[in-house]
Amino acid sequence: MIAVGVDIGGTKVLAVRLDGAETVAQTRFVVEGSTGTIDAIIQSVESVHADEVQAIGVGVAGLVNPKDGTLVWGPHVQGTGLAIRTAVFDRFKVPVHVDNDANTAAIAELRVGGARGYQNVLFVTLGTGIGGAVIIDGAVYRGGGFAGEWGHVQIDRDGLLCDCGKRGCWETRASGPALVRLARQVVTSNTDSSLARILGAESITGESVVAAADGGDETARALVTEVGRSFGQGLAGLVAIFDPELIVVGGGLGSIGESIVGPARRVLTDSLHGGKLRVPPAVQVATLGPAAGAVGAALIAAEEAG
Ligand SMILES: [Zn+2]
Incomplete structure (x- = not known):
């Protein structure tokens, strides 16, 4: 074919x-x-x-x-x-x-990447926003057509305004723009900080903040960890609903890997009801690019x- x-x-x-x-x-x-x-x-x-x-x-x-x-x-x-x-x-x-x-x-x-062999998988994209897909029994679950738009689940009723017009959506706390917003607050409030020197006058991107964190800047690492933890908080909600065998994280920011996924995995593990009596689903980065x-x-x- x-x-x-x-x-x-x-x-x-x-x-x-x-x-x-x-x-x-x-x-x-x-x-x-x-x-x-x-x-x-x-x-x-x-x-x-x-x-x-x-x-x-x-x-x-x-x-x-x-x-x-x-x-x-x-x-x-x-x-x-x-x-x-x-x-x-x-x-x-x-x-x-x-x-x-x-x-x-x-x-x-599912067919040719890292989720091969699994039947119940959540694919979660973390980039400009958060989206994804639900795989149940080896097939895409679409609901009425639009299932998986979980970036717009409200996690803070009085939170920041989202692009969708609502307040406090998950992706206002966990996304590339959320990380940029946090970094910009540091850079503008403390122009002498090491992060301000690293990021300089260039336009700040999620990737540049992660690079600063991976390069050893403690402030950048704290910001990346905060976004990763917010990402993990939302994943815990999805696991409470779907209890998948595997979560695959894709998207521009998610594909960066452990700097973001590590803190998310720790929050997810700590958040599961049933605690140590259950095994949290594996969280791995998408393999296909x-x-x-x-x-x-x-x-x-x-x-x-x-
Ligand atoms: Zn929204």
């Missing part, structure tokens, strides 16, 4: 061509402002040689209705109510599956096309 998978976000689109489970071609390019979402998807399929393709999967960073293959809304993707499956099918005349990109990345981890969403989209499309 030759299948193409596409992962489209707000600024980048990544396409892979799979022969079975093996990636035989991959392209990645920036979405130009004037290019519509559907045109960008079609161009990316063509960029990995659409001839002989038997199935196409599309992962989109947004709310997707997988039944009819429409993008309902995405925070950074152009267009609402986009009939992606219809448009891609009309162009290539092969079966098309459209899904949320966290769902497709989770399937990639940025291509996971596209690979998973191709794998789901190939499975559905049979």
Whole structure:
């Protein structure tokens, strides 16, 4: 089976061509402002040689209705109510599956990544916000369509304003922007601090704060630990609901690894009711990197096309 998978976000689109489970071609390019979402998807399929393709999967960073293959809304993707499956099918005349990109990345981890062999897995992305996917009995659980948008679970009713318009969502405390906000407070309130000297006048990113922490700066390490602990607090809530065998952490900040995941794991372990009488689920970093969403989209499309 030759299948193409596409992962489209707000600024980048990544396409892979799979022969079975093996990636035989991959392209990645920036979405130009004037290019519509559907045109960008079609161009990316063509960029990995659409001839002989038997199935196409599309992962989109947004709310997707997988039944009819429409993008309902995405925070950074152009267009609402986009009939992606219809448009891609009309162009290539092969079966098309459209899904949320966290769902497709989770399937990639399950089929060919670090979650192989597990049946009940939470895939949690930690980056600009928190999203993810639920795997139950080896299949994606979608609920009414949008399950896994747990970054917007409210953990502090009077907390900070979230991008979604509510206050105190989990991702206001645990995300790249949350870490940047904490670092900026230190840097502006104490311009003589070691962290201010390390981060300098450059724009601060979550990655630069983690790098300062890993380089031995105690203040940066405390901030990263605080964000990691807030991440772990939310994970404990998810474990209380789902009791997964495994949690896979992906996303730009989550993929950095132990600096963030270590403190999260400790809070999770301390928070489980039943204490030492139960074993907490393993928490591990995603293994497939940025291509996971596209690979998973191709794998789901190939499975559905049979
Ligand atoms: Zn929110």
